[in-house]
Structures are given as C-alpha cells and as structure tokens.
Amino acid sequence: MGWLPTLIGHRGSAATAPENTLTGIRAAHAAGAEAVELDVKLSRDGVALLMHDDGLERTTNGVGRVVDADWATLQGLDAGYAKRFGDQFADERIPDLPSVLALLVELNLAANLEIKPCPGRERETAAATVAAVAAHWPAHLAPPVLSSFQRECLETVQALAPALPRGYLVEQLGPAWQAEATALGCVTVHPGRQALTAELAGVVRAAGFELAIWTVNDIDEAVRWRRSGANAIITDDPQRLAQALLVTAEGRTDA
Numbered sequence: 001m002g003w004l005p006t007l008i009g010h011r012g013s014a015a016t017a018p019e020n021t022l023t024g025i026r027a028a029h030a031a032g033a034e035a036v037e038l039d040v041k042l043s044r045d046g047v048a049l050l051m052h053d054d055g056l057e058r059t060t061n062g063v064g065r066v067v068d069a070d071w072a073t074l075q076g077l078d079a080g081y082a083k084r085f086g087d088q089f090a091d092e093r094i095p096d097l098p099s100v101l102a103l104l105v106e107l108n109l110a111a112n113l114e115i116k117p118c119p120g121r122e123r124e125t126a127a128a129t130v131a132a133v134a135a136h137w138p139a140h141l142a143p144p145v146l147s148s149f150q151r152e153c154l155e156t157v158q159a160l161a162p163a164l165p166r167g168y169l170v171e172q173l174g175p176a177w178q179a180e181a182t183a184l185g186c187v188t189v190h191p192g193r194q195a196l197t198a199e200l201a202g203v204v205r206a207a208g209f210e211l212a213i214w215t216v217n218d219i220d221e222a223v224r225w226r227r228s229g230a231n232a233i234i235t236d237d238p239q240r241l242a243q244a245l246l247v248t249a250e251g252r253t254d255a
C-alpha cells in the first residue's frame, strides 16, 4: 500500500452520520472505510478542531463564525447536525484534533487531514495541525496525509515537517499542477471528480503521484476511476462503495 488506501470516508461518513465528528469517524470505520478525510480549522484561541464551514450554522446549533468563537464556546455546541439527522445524534460535540487522532489510532484508521483554514489563518492552522500530529500520532504508524486547497498551508507543512506526506488538493487540475505539486513536495494529488478525465488521471499516475478523487458516491463511477488508475476514492457513503472497492481475502476486488 502507498500513502492512501482505496476507500476513504469523506468528512467521516457524511451521508450517514454528522460530518467531522467522532461518531462520523466510527461510522466510516464500521462501514468498512480504510481511511477518513477530515477538515481541520482553528478556534479563535488556537485550538485545532474539525469543521468544514467557516460558519457554525449548517452543522451545529451555533451562530456566527468559527474564527470568532473560543474553544470553550465551541465545546458547548451540539454538532449532531439536527437539521439533517434530527435527534439521532443528539449531544455530539465538535472534536478537537488530539481526540480525533487518538480515535484514529484506536480504530487503526488511516487519515487524510485537509487543512481548511478560516481566511487569514493559513499558516497557524497548518502549524497547529503539524504540532498535533507530532504530539499524538505514533511514529510506527503511517502518518496522515495533509492536504489543502491553500498553497500557503502546504508550504508551511513542508517547512515545518518535510517528512509528513502532503496532498495537492484542487477542484480542477490546472496547467501548472505538476510543477506546483512537485515544488510543494506532494506525494498525492486530489482533484475533484467533476473536471477530471480518465486521461488526466493517467497523466497524474504516470507522473509518479498517488491519485485520490473526491467526492464519488456512485458505485459504477468509483469502479471506473479505479480502472483509470485512482488509488483512492473519497466518498460520503463508504458503506455503499465498500463491496465494490475493497480487496477480498483472495487479493482481488469484487468489482
């Protein structure tokens, strides 16, 4: 296996459990995901935590911006995402990054930590992510892949922890993708599914990068991307894709 396994749960298991929560990570694991993709931000007072949006409204019962809220306030919010899931996941909390890393180790789940800073906090969010991994990730396990849409975040990781694997994350691969990914020392490339072609997927692989495609929720499409060379499929619904993507005990896929 390379840096990333085949089946990666997006924000945990976003289709079936509150995203970017410990329950979501457990759901992805139970569904057969081999890794999870999670979004890392900072509270106002510098605590690294999981949250996708800059605002609190969609996934918590809070209001306002993450960048304006201290960790003590954020800890008091319900992250069970009641608008989507009702009271099924009542009392779910926003997790801090050390708690997340401890759970991943306990479950033996690999990870892709997407550094998703609130605007203006690119360097400090990347530095906090690196610090948490250094403090809480056992040296004998393969490290999480740290990805970001923000070049400044990847540059910071490269400067602070050059040995940590980095993922070049984009909606769409532009003309400079290979030069940029190479300059940032990335080992994986993470394009969005919508603008990607099988030909480009082949180019990425031929250039020596691992390829992780997001967000793929259709079984047939996921199998097609695997045949086009994708190493990893990032999906909201790992349970749906598990049978088609996971390698059986005989060492072949069922697809």
Ligand code: G3P
Pocket: 010, 037, 039, 052, 114, 147, 169, 190, 214, 234
């Ligand atoms: O890391 C892949 C994907 O999560 C990037 O987009 O907005 O879902 O974080 P987003």
Ligand code: MG
Pocket: 037, 038, 039, 114
């Ligand atoms: Mg993400």
